[in-house]
Amino acid sequence: MSQIDKLLREDLLGRSPYGAPQLDVAVRLNTNENPHPPPPQLVADLAARVAAAAENLNRYPDRDAVALRSDLADYLSARTGQPVDVRQVWAANGSNEILQQLLQAFGGPGRHALGFDPTYSMHALICVGTGTGYLSMPRLPGFGLEPEAAALVVREHAPDVVFLCSPNNPTGTALDLEVVAAVYEAARGLVVVDEAYGEFSTRPSAVTLLPGRERLVVTRTMSKAFAFAGGRLGYLAAAPDVVAALQLVRLPYHLSTLSQAAARAALAHAPEVLATVEAVKGQRDRLVDGMRALGLEVVDSDANFVLFGEFGDQAATWQGLLDRGVLVRDVGIRGWLRVTAGTEVETTAFLDALSEGLRDAATNQRGA
Ligand SMILES: Cc1ncc(COP(=O)(O)O)c(C=O)c1O
Numbered sequence: 232m233s234q235i236d237k238l239l240r241e242d243l244l245g246r247s248p249y250g251a252p253q254l255d256v257a258v259r260l261n262t263n264e265n266p267h268p269p270p271p272q273l274v275a276d277l278a279a280r281v282a283a284a285a286e287n288l289n290r291y292p293d294r295d296a297v298a299l300r301s302d303l304a305d306y307l308s309a310r311t312g313q314p315v316d317v318r319q320v321w322a323a324n325g326s327n328e329i330l331q332q333l334l335q336a337f338g339g340p341g342r343h344a345l346g347f348d349p350t351y352s353m354h355a356l357i358c359v360g361t362g363t364g365y366l367s368m369p370r371l372p373g374f375g376l377e378p379e380a381a382a383l384v385v386r387e388h389a390p391d392v393v394f395l396c397s398p399n400n401p402t403g404t405a406l407d408l409e410v411v412a413a414v415y416e417a418a419r420g421l422v423v424v425d426e427a428y429g430e431f432s433t434r435p436s437a438v439t440l441l442p443g444r445e446r447l448v449v450t451r452t453m454s455k456a457f458a459f460a461g462g463r464l465g466y467l468a469a470a471p472d473v474v475a476a477l478q479l480v481r482l483p484y485h486l487s488t489l490s491q492a493a494a495r496a497a498l499a500h501a502p503e504v505l506a507t508v509e510a511v512k513g514q515r516d517r518l519v520d521g522m523r524a525l526g527l528e529v530v531d532s533d534a535n536f537v538l539f540g541e542f543g544d545q546a547a548t549w550q551g552l553l554d555r556g557v558l559v560r561d562v563g564i565r566g567w568l569r570v571t572a573g574t575e576v577e578t579t580a581f582l583d584a585l586s587e588g589l590r591d592a593a594t595n596q597r598g599a
Pocket of ligand 1: 427465
């Protein structure tokens, strides 16, 4: 055991960091980004706003990011049809930081969260980082959730925090709002609905359930549909008391002046940026049809990625695709892989690489 291992918290010993491979390959379909770069008019506007903000970099940023939160509240209100005001919105460096702040305030040692797996791996990992217990509950066959069954599990385990994810990463499955409402009724603690992929879904947002539900939190991000993953901006909508609680644990000035200015620029161009969503969904549907035509199992997706299988050895299929210049994600579910919807050219490259790989594997098997 090294000197550092001896000093490390025992519950962190032997753990691996979050690590989606960042490899330099031609076709990268492994982290669910929007493949379309920001439009030139947004880049120009953002550069101008960041330049103006830079003149005040000797000063700390607005600690409460009020102007940005107000823009986010307007965006969410328009998008979901549910009026949301600035006191209900909080922002941070990516929705991962929002989730961390939630667990710092409402989780921690002696407390536990509950999630329905397979789901976004960072829910459990952020629990580890904040010393929160994590109870992993299974999803139904087909990866969905039923209101009564989910509520039963939540009532039985009485977690301090419940994570729901809709559409769910890595399965793409969206939740009916009845599931959220039933889980909320059954829960004694916070219910967090992670809607990182909300803009890709045709279902109504859980934001519409906020009125009268003080313990409900909806987290969102600009990393996916908004094509702003590099900008690092996540946010939540909840009761003002939840926002006040997060202000107890956030680091002062956590969102830089530059981040705030850049995110406001991106929000000002929301219609142009979000116009790419339909194209991405078109490629997702091509992926689904193409893979089903190859005889594969594909889970119906409401997001910008698709879970597909089933492979005897998904790691070998992952490597075979990488050898052909296509990076997808092995999320650790035996037999399954996840692919992000990219551009038309990327979809074609992926489907070609996959069918070639399947053909080679069949030939090898015959020869064996
Ligand atoms: C379900 C889900 N939630 C949250 C995030 C975190 O996104 P970010 O921190 O970039 O906002 C991701 C990223 O992949 C995700 O898939």
